[in-house]
Amino acid sequence: MTSLLALFQGQEGATHEAAQGAPPDLERMLMHHLTDGNEIEFEILGRGFTVHLPEWDPIHIGQLTLDLSPTKHTVFMLIAAALLVLVFGMVGRVMQRKYRDKAPSGFANAMEAMVLYFRDEIVRRNIGQGADGYTSYILTLFFFVLVMNLLGLVPFGSTATGNLSVTGALAIVSFVVVEVTGMVKLGAAGYAKTIFYVPPGLSPAMGAVMLMIMTPVEFLGKLTKPFTLAIRLFANMVAGHTLVLSLLGMIFMFTSLTFGKWAIAGASVVMVVAFTLLEIFVAFLQAYIFAMLTSVFIGMMRHAH
Amino acid sequence: MRTVNRTVSAVLALVATSPMLLWAQDDHAAEGGGGALFNINLGLSTWTLLVFGALIYVLGKYAWAPILSAVEAREKGIQDDLDQAKGQREEAAGLLAEHKKQMAEARREAHQIVQDGKDAGEKLRREIEEKARTEGSAMIERAREEIERERDAALDALRKESVDLALAAASKLIRENLDADKNRELVMGYVDDLTKSGGGAQA
Numbered sequence: 001m002t003s004l005l006a007l008f009q010g011q012e013g014a015t016h017e018a019a020q021g022a023p024p025d026l027e028r029m030l031m032h033h034l035t036d037g038n039e040i041e042f043e044i045l046g047r048g049f050t051v052h053l054p055e056w057d058p059i060h061i062g063q064l065t066l067d068l069s070p071t072k073h074t075v076f077m078l079i080a081a082a083l084l085v086l087v088f089g090m091v092g093r094v095m096q097r098k099y100r101d102k103a104p105s106g107f108a109n110a111m112e113a114m115v116l117y118f119r120d121e122i123v124r125r126n127i128g129q130g131a132d133g134y135t136s137y138i139l140t141l142f143f144f145v146l147v148m149n150l151l152g153l154v155p156f157g158s159t160a161t162g163n164l165s166v167t168g169a170l171a172i173v174s175f176v177v178v179e180v181t182g183m184v185k186l187g188a189a190g191y192a193k194t195i196f197y198v199p200p201g202l203s204p205a206m207g208a209v210m211l212m213i214m215t216p217v218e219f220l221g222k223l224t225k226p227f228t229l230a231i232r233l234f235a236n237m238v239a240g241h242t243l244v245l246s247l248l249g250m251i252f253m254f255t256s257l258t259f260g261k262w263a264i265a266g267a268s269v270v271m272v273v274a275f276t277l278l279e280i281f282v283a284f285l286q287a288y289i290f291a292m293l294t295s296v297f298i299g300m301m302r303h304a305h
Numbered sequence: 306m307r308t309v310n311r312t313v314s315a316v317l318a319l320v321a322t323s324p325m326l327l328w329a330q331d332d333h334a335a336e337g338g339g340g341a342l343f344n345i346n347l348g349l350s351t352w353t354l355l356v357f358g359a360l361i362y363v364l365g366k367y368a369w370a371p372i373l374s375a376v377e378a379r380e381k382g383i384q385d386d387l388d389q390a391k392g393q394r395e396e397a398a399g400l401l402a403e404h405k406k407q408m409a410e411a412r413r414e415a416h417q418i419v420q421d422g423k424d425a426g427e428k429l430r431r432e433i434e435e436k437a438r439t440e441g442s443a444m445i446e447r448a449r450e451e452i453e454r455e456r457d458a459a460l461d462a463l464r465k466e467s468v469d470l471a472l473a474a475a476s477k478l479i480r481e482n483l484d485a486d487k488n489r490e491l492v493m494g495y496v497d498d499l500t501k502s503g504g505g506a507q508a
Contacts (some may be wrong), residue, residue: 058348067346068351077349081356085368088369092369136369144360169353170357
């Protein structure tokens with residue numbers, strides 16, 4: 001399956017260059033695959049079609065201009081959401097209908113195991129008392145990111161999480177959840193302490209100095225967490241795709257060699273298969289990390305100082 | 306609360322991303338195509354927030370809640386079964402103890418009955434023995450008295466007979482009363498007769 005997938009990607013890349021007939025412009029090809037766009041291509045070997053997405057007029061909210069036109073990443077994000085609703089809606093129905101007093105089997109069992117693992121090992125363990133209110137958010141976060149990651153590995157697919165606009169928005173949601181948790185749980189004074197913190201037992205003068213030094217650090221610390229969340233996911237997704245595409249691109253860079261090109265093509269395909277397998281692992285890992293770190297941040301905020 | 310959070314998050318997201326957008330666009334203009342990777346599309350961010358928010362609601366209602374409630378229902382069912390099994394086990398243990406107690410009681414009673422029977426039998430045997438012994442000794446006593454009586458009677462009879470014999474002999478002797486030789490011959494003849502008749506009687 002995965003080798004097929006890699007080959008598909010290879011062929012997809014190949015058609016691009018074959019259509020051009022010119023020396024390969026690998027950077028352009030790479031950027032085309034990685035970046036967002038307002039068209040989705042379904043082409044193999046020059047055949048197929050391209051879907052042009054509609055462009056809507058931007059909406060103006062005060063000074064802000066919002067262009068809500070659907071893009072490639074928007075579409076794949078919506079596909080991911082639809083898949084999630086479909087799959088987990090069905091799992092939920094089946095669980096309610098059949099497995100209330102009977103052990104689940106098959107797919108429902110697998111999903112139940114994952115859901116339970118997340119609730120018990122991630123949410124409850126990291127957040128502690130009152131964690132169950134966050135279960136829905138953390139579970140949705142994990143599976144949403146996971147499906148978006150995996151959609152990039154499907155033929156013709158695209159990774160919405162390889163876009164800073166998406167990871168940034170998800171990270172900001174994390175940030176807001178963490179900070180609002182802090183405000184609600186710790187109260188105004190307690191929350192203020194997470195920014196303006198003076199270690200106990202210091203003289204007033206030293207306290208003032210510490211306050212001046214530590215406040216920017218604490219403040220930056222708050223902002224760094226969501227920033228790293230966004231960059232980590234984005235960079236991992238982009239890096240994986242860049243690696244795979246670069247390896248495939250090597251085939252087209254060495255077409256001038258008579259015998260070497262076959263060796264290079266073979267080696268590339270083997271490497272691509274290996275890295276695509278790695279990519280599947282990374283897709284799971286990064287979704288897991290995003291969800292787990294968010295839980296950890298929530299837990300840290302709830303038990304701050 | 307959730308809705309408020311989500312609204313706040315959306316607003317914050319927009320506010321936070323706007324300077325980044327400006328920065329990214331400047332960057333893009335300066336660098337050309339390569340900067341497109343870091344482009345921030347606010348529309349896409351908005352889509353993300355909307356889709357994610359909707360997903361949290363929809364999945365929370367139609368996926369996570371049913372799944373977790375089913376799991377909890379099952380957990381509760383299993384716990385109930387375990388509790389019930391424990392109760393039944395305790396009940397069974399109680400019944401077994403009671404049963405054992407009853408068994409012991411029954412065994413003790415049976416033992417008692419057998420013992421009583423044995424005792425009664427023993428007593429009866431002893432009584433019968435005693436009775437037999439007394440009856441036997443009484444019978445022996447009676448027999449002995451009878452024998453003594455018979456012996457006395459026989460002795461009397463013998464004495465009377467011997468007196469009669471002696472008298473008869475004496476009367477015969479006296480009646481003859483001749484001489485000593487004749488007397489002696491007479492007695493001897495008499496004794497011979499007696500011996501003969503005794504021998505004849507014996508033969």
